[in-house]
Amino acid sequence: MKIEQFDPQRPGDLVDPETGWVNRRVFVDADVHAMELKRIFAQTWLFVGHESEVSAPGDYVTRIMGDDPVILSHSSDGQFRVFLNACPHRGALVCRADAGNSPSFNCPYHGWTFRNDGHLHSLADKPESYKNKVDFDDYNLVQARVGVYAGLIFATFNEAAPDLETHLGNARWYIDLFFNRTPNGAEVLGAPVKWVANMNWKYGAINFAADGPHALAAHGPISRMAIDMPTEALVEIAKNGPAVRIGNGHGCIFVPGPPGFPDWTGFDPATVPLYEHMLSAGQLGQLKNMFNGVMTVFPNLSWVHFPVTLSPKKPPVNFFNMRVWQPTSASSSEIWGWFLADKESADEYKEASLRLGIQTFTGAGTFDQDDSEAWASMDLGSRGTIGRQRMSSFQMILAGQEDLLPDFPGPGEAYHSTYSEMSEFGVLLKWREMMQTGGA
Amino acid sequence: MSESSQRVEVSDHDYRRITTFVYDEAELFEEKDYQTWLSRVTEDISYQMPVRGVFEKGQQSEQKFQNGYFDDDLDSLILRTTLWAQASTTVAESPPSITRHFVTNIRAYAGEAAGTFQVTSNVLVFRIRSTSSTPHLFSCRRNDLLREVDGELKLAYRLVKMDEPVVQSPNLSFLV
Numbered sequence A: 001m002k003i004e005q006f007d008p009q010r011p012g013d014l015v016d017p018e019t020g021w022v023n024r025r026v027f028v029d030a031d032v033h034a035m036e037l038k039r040i041f042a043q044t045w046l047f048v049g050h051e052s053e054v055s056a057p058g059d060y061v062t063r064i065m066g067d068d069p070v071i072l073s074h075s076s077d078g079q080f081r082v083f084l085n086a087c088p089h090r091g092a093l094v095c096r097a098d099a100g101n102s103p104s105f106n107c108p109y110h111g112w113t114f115r116n117d118g119h120l121h122s123l124a125d126k127p128e129s130y131k132n133k134v135d136f137d138d139y140n141l142v143q144a145r146v147g148v149y150a151g152l153i154f155a156t157f158n159e160a161a162p163d164l165e166t167h168l169g170n171a172r173w174y175i176d177l178f179f180n181r182t183p184n185g186a187e188v189l190g191a192p193v194k195w196v197a198n199m200n201w202k203y204g205a206i207n208f209a210a211d212g213p214h215a216l217a218a219h220g221p222i223s224r225m226a227i228d229m230p231t232e233a234l235v236e237i238a239k240n241g242p243a244v245r246i247g248n249g250h251g252c253i254f255v256p257g258p259p260g261f262p263d264w265t266g267f268d269p270a271t272v273p274l275y276e277h278m279l280s281a282g283q284l285g286q287l288k289n290m291f292n293g294v295m296t297v298f299p300n301l302s303w304v305h306f307p308v309t310l311s312p313k314k315p316p317v318n319f320f321n322m323r324v325w326q327p328t329s330a331s332s333s334e335i336w337g338w339f340l341a342d343k344e345s346a347d348e349y350k351e352a353s354l355r356l357g358i359q360t361f362t363g364a365g366t367f368d369q370d371d372s373e374a375w376a377s378m379d380l381g382s383r384g385t386i387g388r389q390r391m392s393s394f395q396m397i398l399a400g401q402e403d404l405l406p407d408f409p410g411p412g413e414a415y416h417s418t419y420s421e422m423s424e425f426g427v428l429l430k431w432r433e434m435m436q437t438g439g440a
Numbered sequence B: 001m002s003e004s005s006q007r008v009e010v011s012d013h014d015y016r017r018i019t020t021f022v023y024d025e026a027e028l029f030e031e032k033d034y035q036t037w038l039s040r041v042t043e044d045i046s047y048q049m050p051v052r053g054v055f056e057k058g059q060q061s062e063q064k065f066q067n068g069y070f071d072d073d074l075d076s077l078i079l080r081t082t083l084w085a086q087a088s089t090t091v092a093e094s095p096p097s098i099t100r101h102f103v104t105n106i107r108a109y110a111g112e113a114a115g116t117f118q119v120t121s122n123v124l125v126f127r128i129r130s131t132s133s134t135p136h137l138f139s140c141r142r143n144d145l146l147r148e149v150d151g152e153l154k155l156a157y158r159l160v161k162m163d164e165p166v167v168q169s170p171n172l173s174f175l176v
């Protein structure tokens, strides 16, 4: 099947919800990419940072929302604020560092300065020189709406977007499992690593929503080495791990431990007792036997959490990698990756967890190194004149949709298998909806 | 220069041994002869490549935890290089990427402990991947500690300061 003709104003038609076919233009077409910056990234809530990155007043980090540079500022009045990183005078970046602490941002061109709450502080000339002909209220930094959930800071420039709670909806139950399971929550371990992948951002978001069968095809040998399970056992647990279509395009999978897998493998024994104060019985049940948890919050925030060891002498420890898929162009994305741990964990645990994360899930990671080549291959195979007319298949949904789990403890629709393509395809269904209507 | 001003230069003979070690190593990387390379590192080797950032002067925060691309010991280096060296064990290196290592600015000083040397160098790696015939150039500075073990030089510590805040390559399945 091919979609030869489509209305360029309705690119959502390129995703067929009935059959699971997706025209490959969705992943390679520059016009589609330009439109999704408007219809998705400028419309919905985007992750900009974690509270622990800007914990002190004056702290700031610079980030990207879609294709716009922004500043996440912990302003001196205690608020988290997000500004367009563009001078109201002529549009220059007012901050060109990755991170720092400052009471103000100073424009490099004509020297206007702005307080870290976004207010214009000084101009090149005295305000009186404008002879009262100018309203300086128009000259503050443009502020986005900011919402925080479980330490995750989101922002949107869309005044009409439903609030963050509505956008996240059922995803909050799952976010809690990772970011909100101890009284103090999670903290980032250092600054994000950033690297460029030659692929459309959606390949990443879909992969983390998540793609069960690729794990052993692309990462077979490293999985066997780092996880110490025979391939058949790994396939078995992946096939029997639920895939959750959470709603609003959010999706996740849980790969449970195999029979005999001790509860809380890889977790920090010091913080597990704290989970009982924060999580429901259903959430605890889901977490304690979790071998692998992978999730995407629509559109482009993801994380992965599982126990690994790269040394025969050391027991497996969970790493917790969070990442954003920055939509640089139709065929290129910046991956920004952080590692996190429960704030209450001892430094020793955090260091072990971080080290294993660096060894597995970064640009040099023993897992990520494979995905990036596979994704670059998908881009190359799909972007030609003939290639982009072909369809990508999510047709496992035709079988997978019949296996709804009736008594899964979490909200949303949980399907029996990470091989079902159900939660992955959920990302594209939300994408379809937003690309048709042009809004959230 | 500041990092080198108070250091003790090594003898010509040792400088020669050290540059030979460094150039040999570059060739082993190019040939992907990781087996031989592993025989030239100490059992307690630490190999690190932390994240790079852009900061205002004096604003680079002292981070308690250091994210990065490599933070390896001998076991993880063995695992990584085993994956890279064998056919079909990684998508990343099957087919193998083509790399050329240009090593310059080699300086060597006596280390703090007897029988050790502090060696700094700049490295430019030219790399072609199976999915990209456009080369990725990877520039970095290395701070090494070499140690004499039974009369042979071995790499005990390497800190790779890479120069790209955003690495322009989809993966780093090679060593520098």
Ligand code: FES
Pocket: A087, A088, A089, A090, A091, A092, A107, A108, A109, A110, A111, A112
């Ligand atoms: S562009 Fe910023 S002061 Fe003129």
Ligand SMILES: [Fe+2]
Pocket: A214, A215, A218, A219, A367, A371
């Ligand atoms: Fe993967």
